[in-house]
Amino acid sequence: QVQVVESGGGLVQAGGSLRLSCTASELTFEHSPMAGFRPVPGKEREVVSCITRSGGSTYYADSVKGRFTISRDNAKNTLYLQMNSLKLEDTAMYYCAADLTTVYGCALSSAPYTYWGQGTQVTVAS
Numbered sequence: 487q488v489q490v491v492e493s494g495g496g497l498v499q500a501g502g503s504l505r506l507s508c509t510a511s512e513l514t515f516e517h518s519p520m521a522g523f524r525p526v527p528g529k530e531r532e533v534v535s536c537i538t539r540s541g542g543s544t545y546y547a548d549s550v551k552g553r554f555t556i557s558r559d560n561a562k563n564t565l566y567l568q569m570n571s572l573k574l575e576d577t578a579m580y581y582c583a584a585d586l587t588t589v590y591g592c593a594l595s596s597a598p599y600t601y602w603g604q605g606t607q608v609t610v611a612s
Contacts, residue, residue: 487512488510488511488512488513488584488600488601489510489511489512490508490509490510490513490582490583490584490601490602490603491508491509491510491511491603491604492506492507492508492580492581492582492603492604492605492606493506493507493508493509493606494506494507494606495580495606495607495608495609496607496608496609497609497611498572498608498609498610498611499610499611499612500572500573500574500610500611500612501571501572502572502610503568503569503570503571503572504569504572504608505566505567505568505569506522506566506567506569506580506582506606506608507564507565507566508520508522508564508565508566508567508582508603509562509563509564509565510563510564510565510582510584510601511563513563513584513601515558515560515563515584516539516540516560517539517586518539518584518585518586519536519537519538519539519584519585519588519591519592519593520536520537520556520558520565520582520583520584520585520592521533521534521535521536521537521582521583521585521592521593521599522534522535522536522556522565522567522580522581522582522583523580523581523582523583523596523599524578524579524580524581525578525579526578530596531581531596532547533545533547533593533594533595533596534546534547534550534554534567534580535547535550535554535556535567536556536592536593536594537556537557537558537565537592538590538591538592539589540560541557541558541560543591543592544556544592545592545594549575550569550576553569553570553571553572554567554568554569554570555567555568555570556568565582567580569608572608572610573610574610574611574612575610576608576610577608577609577610578607578608579605579606579607579608580605580606580607580608581602581603581604581605582602582603583596583599583600583601583602583603584599584600584601584602585598585599585600586600586601587600
């Protein structure tokens with residue numbers, strides 16, 4: 487049974503930083519593009535960032551570009567999302583997801599992602 491577990495959320499002041507971690511057990515992690523999502527009004531979820539299987543390519547939503555950094559350690563089956571210069575509008579539940587089908591690149595929609603974590607709450611206070 488594949489389990490995806492996020493951690494690292496919490497309450498932070500605007501301008502502060504958090505690092506989210508996501509571990510995936512019972513998964514061929516190095517074969518799975520990974521992504522972080524958060525809900526947005528009018529959509530189910532938007533991709534915040536995604537990373538290819540090797541970690542060689544990444545994508546960032548315009549709203550987080552220059553502030554968030556996604557990385558992965560395939561030896562530890564762990565994904566990281568470093569979140570700097572946090573803004574009030576970054577407040578959300580953040581979800582980690584694993585894609586078992588995409589070979590090249592990483593998907594920018596939720597559909598290809600098979601396994602999802604339970605989410606970790608990030609709250610940015612003024």
